[in-house]
Amino acid sequence: MGKTRRRGAELEAAIYQATRTIIDREGLAGLTLPKVALAAGTSKPVIYRRWNTPFELAIAAVQDQIRRENKGNMDQYVLTGNSLRADLLQLMHRFLISIDTFGNSYLQSLFTEISQHENEALRKMIDRSSQIDMRAIDGVLKRATDRGENVRTDLADDLKLLPFDWVRYNIFVQKEVTEQRLTMLVDDILLPIYSQE
Amino acid sequence: MGKTRRRGAELEAAIYQATRTIIDREGLAGLTLPKVALAAGTSKPVIYRRWNTPFELAIAAVQDQIRRENKGNMDQYVLTGNSLRADLLQLMHRFLISIDTFGNSYLQSLFTEISQHENEALRKMIDRSSQIDMRAIDGVLKRATDRGENVRTDLADDLKLLPFDWVRYNIFVQKEVTEQRLTMLVDDILLPIYSQE
DNA sequence: TCTTTAAGAAACTTTTGGTATCTTATTGGC
DNA sequence: GCCAATAAGATACCAAAAGTTTCTTAAAGA
Secondary structure, three states: OOOOOOOOOHHHHHHHHHHHHHHHHHHHHHHHHHHHHHHHHOHHHHHHHHHHOOOHHHHHHHHHHHHOOOOOOHHHOOOOOOOOOHHHHHHHHHHHHHHHHHHHHHHHHHHHHOOHHHHHHHHHHHHHHHHHHHHHHHHHHHHHHHOOOOEEOOOHHHHHHHHHHHHHHHHOOOOOOOOOHHHHHHHHHHHHHOOOO | OOOOOOOOOHHHHHHHHHHHHHHHHHHHHHHHHHHHHHHHHOOOOHHHHHHHHHHHHHHHHHHHHHHHOHOOOOHHHOOOOOHHHHHHHHHHHHHHHHHHOOHHHHHHHOOOOHHHHHHHHHHHHHHHHHHHHHHHHHHHHHHHHHHOOOOOOOOOHHHHHHHHHHHHHHHHHOOOOOOOHHHHHHHHHHHHHHEEE
């Protein structure tokens, strides 16, 4: 009775695929090795022989995806704008698309594990800190105008929140925010943006 | 035999404390209600009566922390700079400090679940995408200078990565990146920063 | 064809999340 | 100060799922 049996690369491809499907649907938290075995149509020992933890497998699966879709790299694309502005828009546009399709979407679900209602509470917390941030920056800007400095008065919320978001992002990805980088943030990013031209 | 028995606010404070310790050490993924019961020196039913999921408890614990340290709010502080630059530096400085002590550090561990070595792999992935991003933006900037536009040539890596980081952050916190916000990013943030004055 | 390697089936053990039951300390009303 | 109501905590229990072991057999290579 010739039961066919996958092995090697073919088998692993199926495992990675199953892994990504699960992460996609249930987040990293929902990823367990037995589940993967089932979804990939293989058995638990096969999985346990190769990986020790769901996280290890998750990383491998994402890396596999990246390897597989590497052609999608942004720097391969040809830009067609005829100004810095146009090129930048084009680039960011593509980035936004690639971050959706590409392995990046998995990267996101690697970090977040949110079911809809849980999301609510979290959302509220972030919003609240944003409000605090906003008041703080408004205070700073007001002092500047009172002092007679030329500051834009029509700043969008996104612009006001930029420095805080920047710092938070760095905390997320565990990149140290040094004194030097903070100075760079103020001098090379914030001042050019906030200053009235 | 007078076994003392905590209740109400006192008990809950201990539970929150235990919760934060666990999140701190093992990340959100490592947080389970039985573990909390053990760490808080109480029993499972006490926990289960109040919360249904680890996530609920996590949110409550962080909110408790925020309430508790609310005095740390940035907008309470008095600014003493005598220029926009000085004020901004002061503000971001405080923000950085508060994000460390404050509940925000928990917010971080809410999203990430990393034991040290797992961190490595993740770090590498992020670094690699950063390199790709960097090449892409370099291409854009080169085209601009070739075209004769006035573009700064001494841009720090942080400045080059800014747009990508900004988009990624928004993806993380699940804030939609609209066409409009993308345009704002280019016009109000990138162009002022990248343009030679 | 024979040997080696690895996949897969199945049974089993262990862990742990979650529930139900019961006892007893604490609080507050009388 | 006594009694009833409330809630903490101990314990036992259940169920599900993680993880392991053993064994069989398909696939690959010599």
